[in-house]
Amino acid sequence: MILTVTMNPSIDTAYPLDGALKIDDVNRVTPTKTAGGKGLNVTRVLGQLGDDVVATGLLGGKMGMFLADRMDEDGVTHDFAQIAGESRVCIAVLHEGNQTEFLEAGPEVSADELAGFTEKFRGLAARADVVTMSGSLPRGVDAGYYAELVGIATEAGAKVLLDTSGASLDAALAADVKPYLVKPNLSELGALLGKTFEPGDLASVKAAIEEDGRFDGVAWVVVSMGAAGSAAFHDGQVFRAVPPRIECVNATGSGDSTIAGFAHGIAAGAESAEVLRLGNTCGTLNAMDPKTGHLPMERWDEVYAAVTVTEE
DSSP: OOOESSSSSSEEEEEEEEOOOOOOOOOOOOOOOESSSSSHHHHHHHHHTTOEEEEEEEEEEHHHHHHHHHHTTTOOOOOEESSSSOEEEEEEETTTTTEEEEOOOOOBBOHHHHHHHHHHHHHHTTTTTTTEEEEEBBTTSSTTTTHHHHHHHHHHEEEEEEEEOEEEHHHHSSSSSSEEEOBBHHHHHHHHTOOOOTTTOHHHHHHHHHSSSSTTTTTEEEEEHHHHHHEEETEEEEEEOOOOOOSSSOOOTTTHHHHHHHHHHHHHHHHHHHHHHHHHHHHHHTSSSSSSOOOOOOHHHHHHHHHEEOOO
């Protein structure tokens, strides 16, 4: 089983406009509302890939009930902990090829609520082969909490794929028990290491990762490099993965879809190059679909065959 963690989910609401956004005036829209959050994007893609997947995290109030209903409608198996605060709403206004977003911070989580989730997570992780943890932590939760969850899941025998940044990533890398995989992009890696990297400069990225002891013990370090593809460092090997050029429809959720592909491959015991090919295929397909966290599976063979993975 693959377990996905979304600590700060949201009701993602899209407001598409036929024309320009009118400031200080009325804009009439027909909204779409989905159960959002990086971990839930991972969950939906894993469902498309046929994996046994369970989503967990925190839900609160009537907004949380709405999110649970949406997950049921999507066929997502879920087991979330309940909190008192209302789950957040995030709004995206789509206008003239632009996307203007309004993102709520989300509820504040009490110590007792967090302790309750930790115990729920402990039970779920004991059943999992792979655990993915994605996105930011809600208010009231210390930046080191992902590191705590990584320790629990690893002790239970699961491999943890952590997709976060900033203080949460820093704390996880400083912990005694490391994630199995981390996936920073170039800017996130640069912020973490206090360096600047040029896209495609594998040598500089490799040297920086090897010099920084925080990555010791992390089996997979995958660095997204935009149009230059991604670099992956695993068991002393260095890989470059380059997806095909496509007409991008909606890039939102492509990183989450990539994590889903990695989780799918790792859970299946795939070889290193195959793990990378699966991740890049999923990320590319998501960008070709207007729905977030969704793959046009009819184009799988075409995209899968066009992804190149080379060992450097």
